[in-house]
Amino acid sequence: MDTFARLLKESWTLVEEDRVRLTEHFYARTFLLDPELRKLFPVQMSGQGDRLLEAIIAAIHTVDDPEGFDEFLRALGRDHRKYHVDAAHYDTMGEALLDALRCTAGDGWNLAYDQAWRDAYAAIVEKMLAGAAADTNPAFWHAEVLTHERFGSDTAVFTCRALQHPLSWKAGQYVSIEAPRYHPRVWRTYSVANAPNDDNVLEFHIRTPAGAGWLSGALVRRLQPGDLLRVAAPMGSMTLDRSSERDILCVAGGVGLAPIKALLEELTSFNLTRWVHVFYGAHTKADLYGLDGLRELVAAHPWLSVTPACSDDPDFDGEQGEITDVVARYGPWTAHDCYVSGSAPMVRSTLRVLAADEVLPQRIRYDTFGNL
Numbered sequence: 001m002d003t004f005a006r007l008l009k010e011s012w013t014l015v016e017e018d019r020v021r022l023t024e025h026f027y028a029r030t031f032l033l034d035p036e037l038r039k040l041f042p043v044q045m046s047g048q049g050d051r052l053l054e055a056i057i058a059a060i061h062t063v064d065d066p067e068g069f070d071e072f073l074r075a076l077g078r079d080h081r082k083y084h085v086d087a088a089h090y091d092t093m094g095e096a097l098l099d100a101l102r103c104t105a106g107d108g109w110n111l112a113y114d115q116a117w118r119d120a121y122a123a124i125v126e127k128m129l130a131g132a133a134a135d136t137n138p139a140f141w142h143a144e145v146l147t148h149e150r151f152g153s154d155t156a157v158f159t160c161r162a163l164q165h166p167l168s169w170k171a172g173q174y175v176s177i178e179a180p181r182y183h184p185r186v187w188r189t190y191s192v193a194n195a196p197n198d199d200n201v202l203e204f205h206i207r208t209p210a211g212a213g214w215l216s217g218a219l220v221r222r223l224q225p226g227d228l229l230r231v232a233a234p235m236g237s238m239t240l241d242r243s244s245e246r247d248i249l250c251v252a253g254g255v256g257l258a259p260i261k262a263l264l265e266e267l268t269s270f271n272l273t274r275w276v277h278v279f280y281g282a283h284t285k286a287d288l289y290g291l292d293g294l295r296e297l298v299a300a301h302p303w304l305s306v307t308p309a310c311s312d313d314p315d316f317d318g319e320q321g322e323i324t325d326v327v328a329r330y331g332p333w334t335a336h337d338c339y340v341s342g343s344a345p346m347v348r349s350t351l352r353v354l355a356a357d358e359v360l361p362q363r364i365r366y367d368t369f370g371n372l
């Protein structure tokens with residue numbers, strides 16, 4: 001690790017335990033320095049604020065991986081166009097960040113740390129601004145909700161059409177969504193559940209228990225056909241490697257099925273030779289909301305097989321147990337390209353299973369929106 005990365009990581013340990021204070025200080029200082037910036041953020045900030053600080057912290061942790069760091073920041077810059085953030089705003093937030101770090105770290109902070117964060121922040125902003133400037137797409141698309149279907153009390157599948165401009169995403173990517181009618185300025189990321197199409201229609205799968213997930217709750221329980229959403233910059237690297245001839249393993253937990261379904265749709269447009277195995281886990285049979293759709297695909301495509309499993313439903317007549325344990329039983333997966341999508345703990349435990357099978361890391365793709 002070079003000195004720069006060491007200084008950043010070492011200084012981070014001084015504030016890591018006090019992250020809530022750091023975040024509060026950062027936003028308070030930002031809004032004090034430039035009250036206009038307050039208008040860019042949601043009314044209710046607690047737990048709902050912009051994820052910019054989190055993203056900066058994630059960027060600091062990828063400083064050892066310059067290539068990944070570069071693409072991550074460019075995508076972040078493209079995505080932040082939706083907030084109308086400009087170079088002056090970034091300067092203000094940089095000052096607030098340094099101030100928050102110094103105050104939170106206390107006596108352990110020193111000039112070398114200060115300079116390292118200053119340099120890191122300048123490099124981050126430069127790349128984010130370059131990413132934003134190079135993007136010829138609109139900052140966000142308006143999208144009209146076309147259909148909305150509920151599955152039980154906490155799951156919904158909806159489609160919307162992006163208006164005014166083609167929205168090009170790659171199967172397996174995610175976008176951020178705002179529902180101005182319900183929660184203005186609250187943006188959250190969701191995987192697109194269908195492959196790109198000429199109609200500019202995107203599908204999303206959302207699950208959230210009652211009382212949890214502000215925006216997700218509204219998207220499950222309140223959204224209606226005709227509502228207008230905003231959709232911003234597609235991101236993520238869980239996309240198909242078309243040049244590969246290897247068979248494919250897909251592992252989906254709950255609504256983690258969304259990007260897997262998009263990948264399958266894309267495969268139906270060209271694949272004839274690669275075997276594709278999908279493992280789809282949910283708590284109960286009733287939670288396997290996507291199983292009928294998957295079975296239709298299996299009936300039409302001989303290269304596809306699907307193994308559903310339930311982790312909390314002894315009456316289910318298929319596989320029993322956590323989906324990762326089922327995947328392990330069917331292995332080894334050494335020669336496959338692997339796609340994993342679900343909660344962060346589910347992804348982590350699938351990665352352990354694949355590591356035990358000695359699958360090369362570059363053959364495993366997953367996106368957990370930075371929460372792994």
Ligand SMILES: NC(=O)C1=CN([C@@H]2O[C@H](COP(=O)(O)OP(=O)(O)OC[C@H]3O[C@@H](n4cnc5c(N)ncnc54)[C@H](O)[C@@H]3O)[C@@H](O)[C@H]2O)C=CC1
Binds near residue numbers: 207311322324
């Ligand atoms: N691109 C992505 O990676 C996407 C991820 N998601 C995430 O997927 C999750 C889906 O949540 P729900 O539908 O509520 O399903 P869930 O996460 O509650 O459970 C579904 C199934 O996943 C497996 N699972 C869950 N936790 C596990 C663990 N610790 N170890 C092994 N297996 C585990 C079990 O088989 C379980 O039945 C959410 O956290 C969501 O954010 C959703 C869409 C896309």
